Amino acid sequence: MSHPHVTINPAFYGDSVFKIIHAEFIAPGIKRFVIEAPRIARKQRPGQFVIVRVNETGERIPLTIERSDPDKGTVNIVVQSIGKTTHLLNSLQTGDAILDIVGPLGKPSEIENFGTVVVMGGGVGTAMAYPSAAALKRAGNRVITILGGRNKDLVILENEMREVSDTVFITTDDGSYGDKGLVTDKLRQLIDNGTRIDEVLAVGPIPMMRAVADMTRKERIHTVVSLNPIMIDGTGMCGGCRVQVEGKSEFACVDGPEFDAHRVDFAILVQRNAMYRDAEKRSLENFQRDCQLEKQKASAPAEAETTCAVEGK
């Protein structure tokens, strides 16, 4: 490989910092970051992800790599504001930095010439599906892409997907763009029309991936999903990301994140992902309150201090 030698900060004392070269919202609540991470950029393959820790008190969360540029030494990640950490991340801007990014993690996608592949991206899951779609196209597949979102604004990476797909279908829940309905409705149509489908890759919310799996199981179409369970280290050490695959525990970080959709127990995945719902809610509320206080402080310092004192801070 002809990539330039990876340069590393010589004053590296374990206190790594990853610089944000560019940050922009690509949809409401969804931000794309271009981050300086030369080692990751050089090694990233479709299907892999990173784990991010924003600051000293931060948790570690897995995030999607949308693409990377080995020559510039940058990776792109796409983040949707859901909990505290993603809200905090999405408050960062060009020129800011992220304390820790580690990766690329997980097994790369198995890319081969299957024939016709349907790539399905739901919401921010499209960012994970995109590099795989591109690789599948390069491998000679006919790529049919189905993108979905709640509304027009939440359908992301349409142009990028068009570049690597033979056909792109769009669905929105409210019908504000493309066909009204779900990505699975479009898949149903394709199957009913007699479209030959050799492989399906579905990345998105769990209910979507589960619905795709149920549909293709009956049709005997091999289907791969990319799972996003709760994860800490991402190297297989903690076992927090275990998913039930045909009754056996597998670790999404080293055995996945992609799995045969027909073997995954989605009910257990949903249950395990809800494990910290109360704490997550509390974290987000605290964060939003602190943001509010900061804003108030900026406009009326004395008043803000009173509010803080009332809340026992």
Place this chain on the structure above:
Amino acid sequence: MPTTHKSSNPVPNKERIKMPRQHMPEQLPQIRNKQFTEVNLGYSAELARQEALRCLECAKPTCTKDCPVGVKVKDFVQLIVDGDFLAAAAKIREDNVLPAITGRVCPQEDHCEGACLLCKRGESLGIGYLERFVADYEQQHFDPSTIVKAPPTGKKVAIVGSGPSGLTAAGDLIQKGHQVHVFEALHEIGGVLVYGIPEFRLPKKIIREQVDIMRAMGVVFETDVVVGRTVTVDELMNEEGYDAVFIGTGAGLPQFMGIPGEHLNGVYSANEFLTRINLMHAYEFPKYDEPMVDFRGKNVAVIGGGNTALDAIRSSLRLGAGNAFILYRRSEAEMPARLEEVKHAKEEGVQFQTLAAPLEFLDDGKGWLTGARCQKMELGEPDSSGRRRPIPIEGSEYVVPLSVAIMAIGTTANPIIRTTTPGLATTKKGYIQADDTTQKTSRKGVFAGGDIVTGGATVILAMGAGRRAASAMHDYLTTGNW
């Protein structure tokens, strides 16, 4: 008794045998089981000298022979008697670059203290406590200008993993004049010392200080690098110019029992539970973002009987568990945990249900753990580990109500390096094959040691491997002979 050098110990040997072992001052159990601050408070200089006077100064010290890294115990203890604590620390450092850590977590009863002749007449010399004392003293009085390093050799070494084996290898190799770069997958240096061992047994501050000493010696640390994923072993050697690589990636994937209900919310691996607590500070939520389920007033059980199991259950108490159980399938005599940890755990209120194992975990119909159906055991003939085999007793099943269950039953080999390093020979179980004396692997220039070679073991055994590897790496780097 003939000794090789003159001792300043004024106490006649006959009297030394009669002197009682100095107790380690510690926090009161009812106070410490509610907080994560260190249990043992450390010897004062006076206590240390008192204890040091007990050493019999054997002509052939069995303590050193039984130490995996060969610490010259008699010599450093004599220096404590002399009151030259810095010289004592330097003496330890000749063989052990992490004395403040081993002084706290090493199972001394299996090594130096177990071999101490005083054992035969009473209690062994408090070697671990003394080691800890001089290491802490050195830390408070550390002077980087005193570091002695061999002239640069111009050779570059990559250490994969910053746990006990990697840090030991790094410490030895930097002293021999090589350039040393340590790669760590997590965001903090220390490996299992940081994510596995709780603050109350090994404060993070101690690890940071030991690591800072190594930085002062010139070791470079890089976090957030998963070797095998972020960069491969071959890339390190072929593209980044490392002349040799040491693989010390440590314990692997946590094992589960394969019984029904292990996916339930409330069932953790010890690795995950301890990582949340130690590395991610979940006990300080919401100041720190990593969450933990609510332990307050709940029944918590840890399945297993090793140090990890005890660390997990004692941490559970500190999170406010109402009842904290150890469920262990053999009897207390077979427990692999350090004696001091078992003692501390009992003092703190941990309940030991030995000769019992769970058969399945029960749930509330919504995916949350409510209990374990367990079975009683009796001991049969010794198995391959030399310990008596647990045999289930028919009809002995009972249910323990539980909100949290933590599995501390060992680990299996991590596949990342194995699957990304062509030509690296591994065992049937996936551990890296390495020579017992040189830690050489099947790949030229690549050495390995610690848990990734042996499977789950102890800090000191991993350090021993790091030490042997460093010595063999030095030979290889200076002679070129493989």
